[in-house]
Amino acid sequence: DAGITQSPRHKVTETGTPVTLRCHQTENHRYMYWYRQDPGHGLRLIHYSYGVKDTDKGEVSDGYSVSRSKTEDFLLTLESATSSQTSVYFCAISGASYYGYTFGSGTRLTVV
């Protein structure tokens, strides 16, 4: 989607390896989010950021860490990937309250 890009789009990795997913925005939005999407669960919040170096946990944060050193970049790291982290990961951005969300195109991660 315009203004927000995720990389990589697809990744296959082995159990126990570290993985970093990148979300980049050009909208200068304050808020950035990482979600995972799994069948039967819908989208679930992993972590979010409300400013540079300001982050908070979501409902499924175990096994994940995030960093935001610049407004435009929000990184999601799986310290030691497990098969349960096989999922589609979406990044999203939003402006101030009541502005609405813009989602990235998603990253399909497979942990084997």
Added chain:
Amino acid sequence: KNEVEQSPQNLTAQEGEFITINCSYSVGISALHWLQQHPGGGIVSLFMLSSGKKKHGRLIATINIQEKHSSLHITASHPRDSAVYICAVSAVSNFGNEKLTFGTGTRLTIIP
């Protein structure tokens, strides 16, 4: 019980039919979102509403705050409307942003 319930989970209809997808929620919200996700694709925000009704092209979204219920209608449905439609509700966090809680989606298939 999920905080956001959608019905039906799956819907198949003929081209041209009037489509209704329902969303009920059980928590206080600041806004309700309707999102669209095509197979293998990203997520697009269709509507964000906190009261009344919004219309965009053939899509109409309504919300009844007292009944905690929203509907998404599609008039003159077309095969390109085939997608998963996701309802999400938002509440303002301590950091000023909207935090979303998602339904599991309604898979719509329009047959030519």
